[in-house]
Amino acid sequence: MSLRLSLSQPHRSLLGYQAVATVWLVMGLLNGPVFPKTASAATASELYENALSRERALAAPSRPQPPSLRELQTLIRRYEGIVRQYPRSGYCDNAYWQAAGLALTAFKHYAHSDDRRDSEKFLELIQSEYPSSSLISAIPGRRDRLEAIAHSHARLRPTLVTSIERTLVDDGVRVTIGLDAEVAYQYERLANPDRVFFDLHNTEPAQHLLDGSRSFSNDVVRKIRVGRRPNDTTRVVLDLANVQNYSVFALYNPYRLVIDTVRGPNEPIPPELARLAPEPLPPTANASGDFSLSRQLGLGVRRIVIDPGHGGHDPGTRGSGMSEADLVLDIALRLRTLVAMQPSTDVVLTRETNTFIPLEERTAIANRNNADLFLSIHVNASTNPRARGIETYFLNFAANPDAESLAARENASSSRTMARLQGLVQTIALNDKLDESREFAEMVQDSLEEQLRPTNPTLQDLGVKQAPFIVLIGAKMPSVLTEVSFLSNQAEALLLTEDDYRQRIAQALFNAVLRYQRTLKNVQVATRP
Numbered sequence: 001m002s003l004r005l006s007l008s009q010p011h012r013s014l015l016g017y018q019a020v021a022t023v024w025l026v027m028g029l030l031n032g033p034v035f036p037k038t039a040s041a042a043t044a045s046e047l048y049e050n051a052l053s054r055e056r057a058l059a060a061p062s063r064p065q066p067p068s069l070r071e072l073q074t075l076i077r078r079y080e081g082i083v084r085q086y087p088r089s090g091y092c093d094n095a096y097w098q099a100a101g102l103a104l105t106a107f108k109h110y111a112h113s114d115d116r117r118d119s120e121k122f123l124e125l126i127q128s129e130y131p132s133s134s135l136i137s138a139i140p141g142r143r144d145r146l147e148a149i150a151h152s153h154a155r156l157r158p159t160l161v162t163s164i165e166r167t168l169v170d171d172g173v174r175v176t177i178g179l180d181a182e183v184a185y186q187y188e189r190l191a192n193p194d195r196v197f198f199d200l201h202n203t204e205p206a207q208h209l210l211d212g213s214r215s216f217s218n219d220v221v222r223k224i225r226v227g228r229r230p231n232d233t234t235r236v237v238l239d240l241a242n243v244q245n246y247s248v249f250a251l252y253n254p255y256r257l258v259i260d261t262v263r264g265p266n267e268p269i270p271p272e273l274a275r276l277a278p279e280p281l282p283p284t285a286n287a288s289g290d291f292s293l294s295r296q297l298g299l300g301v302r303r304i305v306i307d308p309g310h311g312g313h314d315p316g317t318r319g320s321g322m323s324e325a326d327l328v329l330d331i332a333l334r335l336r337t338l339v340a341m342q343p344s345t346d347v348v349l350t351r352e353t354n355t356f357i358p359l360e361e362r363t364a365i366a367n368r369n370n371a372d373l374f375l376s377i378h379v380n381a382s383t384n385p386r387a388r389g390i391e392t393y394f395l396n397f398a399a400n401p402d403a404e405s406l407a408a409r410e411n412a413s414s415s416r417t418m419a420r421l422q423g424l425v426q427t428i429a430l431n432d433k434l435d436e437s438r439e440f441a442e443m444v445q446d447s448l449e450e451q452l453r454p455t456n457p458t459l460q461d462l463g464v465k466q467a468p469f470i471v472l473i474g475a476k477m478p479s480v481l482t483e484v485s486f487l488s489n490q491a492e493a494l495l496l497t498e499d500d501y502r503q504r505i506a507q508a509l510f511n512a513v514l515r516y517q518r519t520l521k522n523v524q525v526a527t528r529p
């Protein structure tokens with residue numbers, strides 16, 4: 001409310017009836033109303049006071065509900081009427097101010113953008129028509145308020161599930177859920193009947209998706225059902241038949257969730273697919289545009305070595321009552337369970353308990369087992385408590401036995417040798433495995449980013465890097481070391497305590513292995529430029 005006192009605007013609380021009448025007379029002379037006054041015409045003051053008392057009644061704490069849209073709009077028209085009838089009275093800026101406030105209340109409760117626009121319009125009218133009003137200084141604050149309300153509405157509005165598509169692919173069925181924006185989701189596979197359900201939080205399905213379930217006569221996803229659950233949750237259920245395993249990942253622009261199911265060994269390949277794929281596709285080039293030896297030879301990944309970092313007397317980094325050694329072992333065991341579901345891939349762990357394994361021994365295990373892929377899992381730490389996120393390293397010294405032994409010697413000692421090692425990294429940059437390692441590292445990083453962002457929305461993608469990690473040196477296969485979150489960051493430490501978060505990490509690493517396998521087997525159709 002403006003407190004300006006001027007000739008044309010009486011300070012209402014200080015004036016008695018007589019004074020009001022006097023001022024009214026002056027007002028009439030100076031800023032006479034458009035219509036001739038009759039004995040019964042209410043003054044601007046009376047109209048304004050009347051509207052104010054109605055507004056107070058609407059806002060009374062005894063009322064159980066917020067005012068209805070209609071009550072608010074009726075009152076807004078009353079304030080507008082004062083300005084129409086007495087455009088030069090001192091009440092006009094106040095009337096607009098009150099009307100702007102009522103429109104804001106309407107916007108807050110009913111979220112119609114019309115009411116936001118009306119509120120803005122009244123504020124603009126005060127600025128343009130009453131530039132000397134003392135209310136002008138309060139306008140930015142009110143605009144901020146409107147902005148904040150608009151933001152909270154945007155946050156609360158459920159995201160639309162726009163489409164659900166089912167496509168037959170070489171090794172199974174892909175289901176793609178299209179969404180308007182990124183959402184938080186959970187999923188779980190259940191038995192009897194075999195199904196996997198997805199709960200998409202703060203979403204609503206497009207109308208056409210609610211028209212019952214869709215059934216399919218062939219292949220491993222037999223039915224897709226969409227339903228609404230409490231709290232704006234959309235549940236999508238895939239009824240499965242003979243699915244060996246499945247993976248879940250998100251893609252962006254536009255955001256979509258992809259569920260890849262893999263056909264079980266006894267499931268017939270649908271005839272339309274058999275017709276479509278008469279001959280194998282050419283090898284997929286890696287990111288540098290080359291065809292690596294393993295790609296040229298069409299070699300797959302038959303054995304993967306998973307290396308949970310640290311263990312025994314070396315707990316790794318510690319924080320929030322946890323040790324890196326325990327965390328990464330838990331993740332590695334979860335990952336092993338996922339990989340073991342694929343009968344075509346063997347999995348070897350460098351340690352299965354809390355024991356110490358020298359770094360060199362870890363790669364030796366991988367070499368002895370003729371592994372095709374080596375994945376070392378670590379948890380990060382920093383002296384900066386705000387540092388957080390995921391990063392993945394690659395390095396491979398395999399091709400050159402001299403380099404291998406040199407690296408082993410150099411690594412036994414101090415940081416003095418690091419510059420030397422950096423040189424070695426350059427030397428092996430031509431190595432075929434280096435490209436494969438970088439390729440796999442990128443898949444690991446992307447996959448972690450996709451899986452973790454829903455529960456860790458401020459996740460920092462620290463990227464794929466190369467560094468002379470001792471544990472990677474000497475491995476004869478593509479090798480990657482991933483740092484899956486920071487234990488030194490309070491928020492990420494809290495996430496790491498959750499089973500769900502560690503399972504997501506395992507799932508992400510598994511998805512990366514699957515993707516890597518697919519590029520080697522040329523299952524992935526897309527060829528990079």
Ligand SMILES: [Zn+2]
Pocket residue numbers: 309310316317324378379
């Ligand atoms: Zn570590």
